[in-house]
Amino acid sequence: MTSTSASSLSPAAAPARSRAGRLAGPAVFVGVLAVALGVLPAVLEPFRLNLVAQYLCFAIVGLGIAVAWGRGGMLVLGQGVFFGLGGYAMGMYLTLERVSSDPLSGGVPDFMSWSGISELPLLWRPFAHPAVAIATAVLLPGLVAALLGWAVFRQRVRGAYFAILNQALAAAFVILLINQQHLTGGTNGLTRFPTLFGASLYSADTKRWVYVAVVLVAALVYLAFRQVVRSRYGALLVAVRDGEDRVRFLGYDPTWVKTLAYTLSAMAAGVGGALFVVVMGIIAPSSLGIVPSLMMVLAVAIGGRFSLAGAALGAVLMNAAETAFSESFAGGWTYLQGALFVLVIVFAPRGLAGIAESAAGWWRSRRQPQGSSQ
Amino acid sequence: MTPVAEPLLRLSGIRVVFGSFTAVDGVDLSVAENELRFLIGPNGAGKTTLIDVVTGRVRPSGGRVLFGGRDITGLREHAIVRAGIGRTFQTATVFEQLTVADNVDLAACYRMGPLRLLRRRRGLSDTVAAVLERVGLLALADRPAGVLSHGQRQWLEIGMLLAQSPRLLLLDEPVAGMSAGERERTGELLVEIAADHTVVVVEHDMDFLRRYARDVTVLHEGRVLTEGTVAQVQADERVQEVYLGRNVDVAAPLAVGAEGE
Numbered sequence: 001m002t003s004t005s006a007s008s009l010s011p012a013a014a015p016a017r018s019r020a021g022r023l024a025g026p027a028v029f030v031g032v033l034a035v036a037l038g039v040l041p042a043v044l045e046p047f048r049l050n051l052v053a054q055y056l057c058f059a060i061v062g063l064g065i066a067v068a069w070g071r072g073g074m075l076v077l078g079q080g081v082f083f084g085l086g087g088y089a090m091g092m093y094l095t096l097e098r099v100s101s102d103p104l105s106g107g108v109p110d111f112m113s114w115s116g117i118s119e120l121p122l123l124w125r126p127f128a129h130p131a132v133a134i135a136t137a138v139l140l141p142g143l144v145a146a147l148l149g150w151a152v153f154r155q156r157v158r159g160a161y162f163a164i165l166n167q168a169l170a171a172a173f174v175i176l177l178i179n180q181q182h183l184t185g186g187t188n189g190l191t192r193f194p195t196l197f198g199a200s201l202y203s204a205d206t207k208r209w210v211y212v213a214v215v216l217v218a219a220l221v222y223l224a225f226r227q228v229v230r231s232r233y234g235a236l237l238v239a240v241r242d243g244e245d246r247v248r249f250l251g252y253d254p255t256w257v258k259t260l261a262y263t264l265s266a267m268a269a270g271v272g273g274a275l276f277v278v279v280m281g282i283i284a285p286s287s288l289g290i291v292p293s294l295m296m297v298l299a300v301a302i303g304g305r306f307s308l309a310g311a312a313l314g315a316v317l318m319n320a321a322e323t324a325f326s327e328s329f330a331g332g333w334t335y336l337q338g339a340l341f342v343l344v345i346v347f348a349p350r351g352l353a354g355i356a357e358s359a360a361g362w363w364r365s366r367r368q369p370q371g372s373s374q
Numbered sequence: 375m376t377p378v379a380e381p382l383l384r385l386s387g388i389r390v391v392f393g394s395f396t397a398v399d400g401v402d403l404s405v406a407e408n409e410l411r412f413l414i415g416p417n418g419a420g421k422t423t424l425i426d427v428v429t430g431r432v433r434p435s436g437g438r439v440l441f442g443g444r445d446i447t448g449l450r451e452h453a454i455v456r457a458g459i460g461r462t463f464q465t466a467t468v469f470e471q472l473t474v475a476d477n478v479d480l481a482a483c484y485r486m487g488p489l490r491l492l493r494r495r496r497g498l499s500d501t502v503a504a505v506l507e508r509v510g511l512l513a514l515a516d517r518p519a520g521v522l523s524h525g526q527r528q529w530l531e532i533g534m535l536l537a538q539s540p541r542l543l544l545l546d547e548p549v550a551g552m553s554a555g556e557r558e559r560t561g562e563l564l565v566e567i568a569a570d571h572t573v574v575v576v577e578h579d580m581d582f583l584r585r586y587a588r589d590v591t592v593l594h595e596g597r598v599l600t601e602g603t604v605a606q607v608q609a610d611e612r613v614q615e616v617y618l619g620r621n622v623d624v625a626a627p628l629a630v631g632a633e634g635e
Contacts, residue, residue: 232483233491235476239469246467249429251455251484251538260488 029222036215046204050279053211055319056218057276058296059312063218063225064268065300066311071229072261073241074158078166079269079296080288081173082141086270087283088177089140091190092124093133094277098194100128109190115182123183130197137274138267145266149259158244167290174289189284196278214275218312221268225308228264237261269296298337302344303351310353317352380443382407382572383428383459383542388437390423390596397423399596400437405542410568412583413576414607415593416616421576422464424593425544429461430454442541455484460540464547466527470520474511474530477519478502481534501537509533509563525556532563543567545575549582561586580617584608592616 041049061079068074099105106113108120126132148169152162177184184190199206228234240247240254247254277283286292296315303314318337325333348355381404390398398420405411413421426432428439430451439447446454468477475498482501483491498506498515506512509529514522519530528548535543548564549557557579564586567573577583583590583604590607592599594616600607607613 227494228492231492231494232480232486233488235469235472235495236480236491238471239480242469242471243467245451246463246469248451249431249455249461250481250534251452252480253450253452256488 029219033215033219037212041208041211046207049211050207051320051323052316053207053214053279054276055316056214057272057279058299058315058319060218060221060272060275061269061296062300062303062311062315063221063308064265064272065297066305066308067225067228067237067268068261068265069297069300070305070307070311071234071237071241072258074258074262074265075160075163075297076166076262076265077163077290077297078168078170078173078293079265080170080290080293081166082145082266082269083273083276083292083296084173084177084283084285084288085141085144086137086273087277087288088184088190088273089127089133089137089270090274090277091193091283092127093130094193094196095190096120096124096128097196097198098192101195109185111185111188112182117182121183134274137270139270141266141270141273142263146259146263149262150255153255153258153262167293170288170290170293174285177285177288185284187285189282189286190277191282191284193277193281201278201281210278214279217271217275221271222308222312225264225268229308233257233260295337298341301351302340304353304356306350307353307357310351310356313353314351381405382409382442383574384440385424385428386438386440388424388427388434388439390420390427390432391435396596398427398434401593401596401598403591403598405572405574408570408572410564410572410586410588411574412587412590413574413593414578414580414583414590415599418595419593420596421593422546425461425546425574425576428454428544429459455538455540458541459544460535460538460542461544462528462531462535462546462548464550466524466531468519468522468527468530468534470518472519473516474519474522475502475506475515477530478505478533478537482537484538505533505537508536508566510559525552525560528552528556528560529563532560532567536567541572543571543573545573547576547578549577549579557582 036052040052044052061083065076065079068076095109099107099109106118108117112121127136152165157165177189178186180186193201195201196206196210199209201207201210229237236247236252236257239250240252240257244254247257273283273288276287295318299315299318300311301314302318303312304310322333322337325336344351350357383403383405385401385403388398388401388403389396397418401420401424403424413424415421423432427434428441430446430449430453433448437447438445441454441457441459444457446457446459449457469480472480476495479495479499479502482499482505503512506515509532511522511526511530511533514526519527522530532545532548545564549560552560561582564573564575575587577587587604589601590604591601592607592610592613594612599612599616600610602610
């Protein structure tokens with residue numbers, strides 16, 4: 001997932017390309033997948049491999065943001081909500097798996113016993129089944145986004161208002177989670193998951209399998225969204241982004257066009273959240289509020305929101321940089337991140353993918369004088 | 375205006391009020407099937423506002439729009455397109471980031487459901503190719519629409535309309551800002567289209583009007599001043615006065631202001 005495949009996803013991508021140009025994208029994709037599955041597990045220690053899995057969870061969220069924001073022009077500043085819905089759904093299953101194997105628990109998670117609850121609440125019961133938990137992690141964020149999107153886009157709410165609405169949603173979600181401590185574990189969130197489907201999550205072997213699963217899911221989401229952005233619907237989404245009112249006069253209702261993209265991005269965030277819980281062993285309000293939601297969008301802006309590969313790469317790079325910096329000098333990262341964001345907005349609004357595209361375009365026009373004008 | 379059976383489009387008593395300004399003040403207008411109707415009038419006459427009313431962009435404060443006998447007043451924009459009315463805009467608005475072919479293709483696929491839209495476009499459909507050929511943009515099919523010249527954009531917009539095969543086409547100042555050559559080309563296109571479509575053209579350009587118009591409706595200060603053939607309208611003293619800018623009252627109180635554009 002590097003510059004070459006990024007250029008093929010640009011909305012203004014030049015058509016009539018050579019056979020080699022058309023094959024470059026898939027070749028890079030297969031190459032990246034081969035390295036991720038074949039090389040990294042062999043050379044990285046389990047701790048590092050787990051970190052890569054964590055970055056990829058955010059890459060999945062980033063892919064969704066690239067669809068909703070990059071293609072659809074919807075500034076989704078509250079993806080933490082959907083990330084959290086997915087994360088908590090999976091976290092509830094993992095918690096119940098621990099509880100059911102612990103004879104001293106009394107059948108309820110410890111934070112519930114602290115609140116004097118001795119019987120598992122109705123809300124929790126379905127999550128004892130992994131299938132229910134996984135389905136909820138994917139579908140519930142989608143459902144919430146679909147209902148919210150339909151209501152909001154129908155009223156032609158857009159731009160800054162939509163962004164602020166999403167931020168408010170993230171803030172409200174965090175408050176809800178903290179206040180319902182007896183149901184959600186409050187500020188601490190859900191954590192301590194010794195097993196997944198019966199396998200110890202502390203063993204290097206299980207961690208490796210989790211990593212492989214995350215890589216495969218990320219690849220699938222990438223391929224699915226690639227189909228979406230390259231379909232007629234993808235063109236329609238760009239049209240809505242650039243001229244919503246004009247699209248109405250083509251006979252389309254922009255409401256469903258935007259709602260679908262928003263829903264897909266929420267589902268991606270839910271999937272990312274569900275995997276994140278398994279990888280990190282914790283989901284808590286502190287990783288879904290306003291600031292984390294902003295960071296998810298920031299990473300996509302830096303990677304390049306018009307390109308799926310750029311968005312995913314941005315999420316991986318930013319999270320990797322965060323790890324690297326907090327290991328050497330904590331605190332400095334926040335400033336650097338802010339500076340990076342300003343630089344990108346001012347000098348490279350299309351992000352790293354845009355820089356790569358311009359470089360590739362320059363290289364092509366140097367080789368054949370009749371290059372694209374963009 | 376020849377009242378043959380039920381006209382395709384019938385406006386009755388359309389009123390549009392923006393704040394204290396009355397942009398359209400009780401317009402009755404009928405357009406028959408296969409007619410080529412020009413709508414002219416000085417700035418602020420209410421021409422574009424009238425088109426906006428028909429296409430659902432502006433809700434009238436009074437009056438009804440009947441299309442093919444069906445009341446379409448107050449329908450949402452996309453529903454009106456689906457009923458069979460298409461329009462272009464004064465400043466041609468095309469999707470610059472999409473290719474010329476994608477622009478026309480999207481227009482052509484407006485009846486597809488979401489699931490079919492999620493498939494990729496493979497090459498050019500016959501409709502899209504035919505339309506691109508007709509408006510002379512086939513050679514530019516794969517270029518982003520952003521590189522088109524002003525005139526080409528108008529043609530692309532007309533092409534997008536044709537791809538939808540609407541029963542009624544509303545063209546808002548199609549030759550505004552065009553070079554002489556481009557006007558000529560647009561005129562030919564217009565004649566071709568009018569051969570098998572019902573077309574309403576809003577136009578300022580009197581030369582263009584003289585060359586291509588058949589029936590003309592003159593609007594002035596939100597009302598219909600007169601209707602007739604080009605010769606009849608040109609001979610009309612009131613029209614000359616309006617166009618020469620003399621403020622001779624035409625049985626209407628003077629309201630001065632800009633058109634809703």
